[in-house]
Amino acid sequence: MKFFDEAFITVQSGDGGRGCVSFRREKFIPRGGPDGGDGGKGGDVVLKSTSQRRTLYQFRFKREFKAKNGGHGQGQRKTGKNSEDLILEIPPGTLVKDAETDALLKDFTRPDESYIVARGGRGGQGNYRFKSSTHRTPRFAQPGEPGQLLKLKLELKLIADVGLIGLPNAGKSTLISVISSATPKIADYPFTTLTPNLGVVQTGWGKPFVVADIPGLIEGAHKGAGLGIRFLRHIERTHILIHLIDTSVIDPQNPLAGYNTINGELAGFSQQLADKPQIVVLNKVDLPSTDRTAKIFQEMLKDREVLLISAVTRQGVEQLISKIIERLDRFREDEQ
Numbered sequence: 001m002k003f004f005d006e007a008f009i010t011v012q013s014g015d016g017g018r019g020c021v022s023f024r025r026e027k028f029i030p031r032g033g034p035d036g037g038d039g040g041k042g043g044d045v046v047l048k049s050t051s052q053r054r055t056l057y058q059f060r061f062k063r064e065f066k067a068k069n070g071g072h073g074q075g076q077r078k079t080g081k082n083s084e085d086l087i088l089e090i091p092p093g094t095l096v097k098d099a100e101t102d103a104l105l106k107d108f109t110r111p112d113e114s115y116i117v118a119r120g121g122r123g124g125q126g127n128y129r130f131k132s133s134t135h136r137t138p139r140f141a142q143p144g145e146p147g148q149l150l151k152l153k154l155e156l157k158l159i160a161d162v163g164l165i166g167l168p169n170a171g172k173s174t175l176i177s178v179i180s181s182a183t184p185k186i187a188d189y190p191f192t193t194l195t196p197n198l199g200v201v202q203t204g205w206g207k208p209f210v211v212a213d214i215p216g217l218i219e220g221a222h223k224g225a226g227l228g229i230r231f232l233r234h235i236e237r238t239h240i241l242i243h244l245i246d247t248s249v250i251d252p253q254n255p256l257a258g259y260n261t262i263n264g265e266l267a268g269f270s271q272q273l274a275d276k277p278q279i280v281v282l283n284k285v286d287l288p289s290t291d292r293t294a295k296i297f298q299e300m301l302k303d304r305e306v307l308l309i310s311a312v313t314r315q316g317v318e319q320l321i322s323k324i325i326e327r328l329d330r331f332r333e334d335e336q
């Protein structure tokens with residue numbers, strides 16, 4: 001089970017620019033003094049936490065980052081250009097470690113923190129700096145200081161954006177396994193999932209988000225029945241809940257029974273969880289005669305939008321993901 005998203009990257013700060021060796025050459029001034037300028041500073045590599053990022057997914061593709069070198073000094077005491085810093089954005093909650101020693105370099109607990117992880121080299125001094133009464137024509141200058149090369153391990157404790165809830169066997173683990181990289185156990189009996197699974201969902205279009213699949217809830221869970229409600233705290237900080245229902249077991253005589261049971265358990269745990277926005281999803285619509293029961297359910301729950309999916313055939317799954325992204329984007333806007 002993986003609760004951490006992690007990435008290994010290499011960062012390199014820029015080398016300082018070389019100091020210049022040069023002598024003034026002007027008409028009528030036969031012996032102009034040294035006028036080689038200093039090199040510019042190499043760019044720093046800076047890590048910056050931002051609430052715009054939720055995962056370390058970006059580092060799956062690009063893992064090497066190098067800041068630019070400083071400009072070299074030039075004649076007429078011209079200083080080389082200082083290079084811009086290279087800023088890498090990471091999600092809050094990231095631990096930065098030296099990959100070789102495992103030493104903790106920085107713990108980003110909040111958004112908008114910055115940390116210089118590799119300092120750019122200083123520029124070398126130009127030869128005019130070495131002029132003295134005993135040394136009028138220094139024919140040397142300093143090289144720039146080299147940048148630092150570091151291997152980093154980034155570790156992010158995943159905080160779920162979306163919680164998956166439902167009765168045992170609703171297909172929660174199946175759903176997380178088709179939309180994310182998580183590989184939970186799936187089986188045709190209740191309480192297959194014993195501890196939560198977290199998965200990062202990455203689509204081609206939206207920002208990645210994290211889903212938590214928790215063990216199924218049953219009537220009386222808040223009083224300790226089944227696996228109880230101790231896993232609900234894992235989804236207390238999510239923005240939305242996906243309330244997943246197995247359409248094939250809906251009783252047409254009492255279609256909302258299971259739905260109400262789950263909501264009752266959430267309320268038994270905390271008001272906060274009961275008030276959390278839900279997307280109601282009827283699963284397993286590939287099974288026979290589910291269209292009829294799905295319709296009955298929808299009729300009974302007219303004031304809510306109810307999505308129909310099959311986690312197995314993936315019917316409706318893309319629409320569900322779009323809906324989640326749309327809702328999460330709204331939360332992220334509100335957070336700004």
Ligand SMILES: Nc1nc2c(ncn2[C@@H]2O[C@H](COP(=O)(O)OP(=O)(O)OP(=O)(O)O)[C@@H](O)[C@H]2O)c(=O)[nH]1
Pocket residue numbers: 166167168169170171172173174175185186187188189190191192193194214215216217283284285286287309310311312313
């Ligand atoms: N036909 C069909 N079967 C499904 C679908 N989704 C899940 N299943 C099956 O339903 C059973 C239960 O699926 P799980 O994903 O383990 O259910 P769960 O909600 O995680 O169950 P617990 O962990 O026990 O709470 C498995 O046999 C799945 O193959 C679906 O869309 N269609």
Ligand SMILES: [Mg+2]
Pocket residue numbers: 172173174184185186192193214215216
């Ligand atoms: Mg499960």
